[in-house]
Amino acid sequence: MNALIENWRTGFHIDRKVEVSIVVPLYNEHEVITMMHERLTAVLISLGVCYELVLVDDGSRDGTPHMMNSLAKKDPCVTAVFLSRNFGKEAALTAGLEHATGKAVIIMDADLQDPPELIPQMLKAWKDGADVVCMRRRSRAGETWFKRYSAHQFYRVLNAISDVDIPADTGDFRLLSRKAVDMLKQLNERNRYMKGLFAWIGLPTTVIEYDRMPRAAGTTKWDYLSLFNLAFQGITSFSTVPLRIAMGVGLLTALFGVLFTLWIVIKTLVLGDPVQGYPSLISMITILGGAQLLSIGLLGEYIGKTYYEAKQRPVYLVRDVVSRRQAARAAASANAEAQTAATAAAAAAVAAAAATTAKASTAGTKSYATYK
Secondary structure, three states, X not given: OHHHHHHHHHHHHHHOOOOEEEEEEEOOOOOOHHHHHHHHHHHHHHHOOOEEEEEEEOOOOOOHXXXXXXXXXXXXXXXXXXXXXXXXXXXXXXXXXXXXXXXXXXXXXXXXXXXXXXXXXXXXXXXXXXXXXXXXEEXXXXXXXXXXXXXXXXXXXXXXXXXXXXXXXXXXXXXXXXXXXXXXXXXXXXXOOHHHHHHHOOOOEEEEEEEEOOOOOOOOOOOHHHHHHHHHHHHHHHOOHHHHHHHHHHHHHHHHHHHHHHHHHHHHHHHOOOOOOHHHHHHHHHHHHHHHHHHHHHHHHHHHHHHHHHHOOOOOOEEEXXXXXXXXXXXXXXXXXXXXXXXXXXXXXXXXXXXXHHHHHHXXXXXXXXXX
């Protein structure tokens, strides 16, 4: 029975165009990958659509690459993309989107905090006309209050200082139409904050609220420092307000310095108080030095982004791609080309034989005429 189902799935997914692609970036997720594959497969088979699972290994150091390779060789619906090293989640998402071929592409994490059972709702919103379906977290089980609070505030701050309206409390779990994916593929920037890029392209967007589940297995790879770096990346990628704030701080500091100098002069001339000197001087130097270093560091962050963009390095490098479905399609295409070539050769042979026969007939007619 299992063999019959496997043969049906193989033929079904090779002969038809992919309707739904699921992109899953993975980094050291060997504990959950089997469970994720089972739940995704159960949901997608029940929908009766032609689908593919695009699993992207972002330089994992555990058993994740081996398990992905086994799945790709066993399941014709799995495409395993192996990056040459750890490029980061944003690069892995980019690789997955560029390898996905479906009319609708769904992005989700491997830890099953985003339930695959919500995929039917996302597809319904897409069929109703939405090019982007965002999944907003109504609750976040299994996370600390500080992480929930900081994430909540971050989206508000980012939207307040950015020209792009980024849906609040949404992660990478979303659906993109083929039109949206093709637009994203035109964006070649190296410093990528994908949540911002998803919003930047515009297009009709639908938001669905859901309750985020705890991790199914394993541990998170995101510590607070990594989350802070991601947040800073998002702010500096979609806003220049920090530079304006630095300029404002500089103006206020200069104004404070002028007022303080006037106060010292007036106090000395009018009241006859001697200038104390050392404490006030050290305080002013410390304040000015700190403001200058902060401003220089902030300016350097933006200049650094320009530096990386100018080098034009690729966002990621692929070490290998394993796909049983693509291999079968390549073999079928090769067979079709071979049959076409054989048919053409046979036709040429028939034409040559006909030409030879006609030539011989013409020669015989001429000989008969000469005899006459």
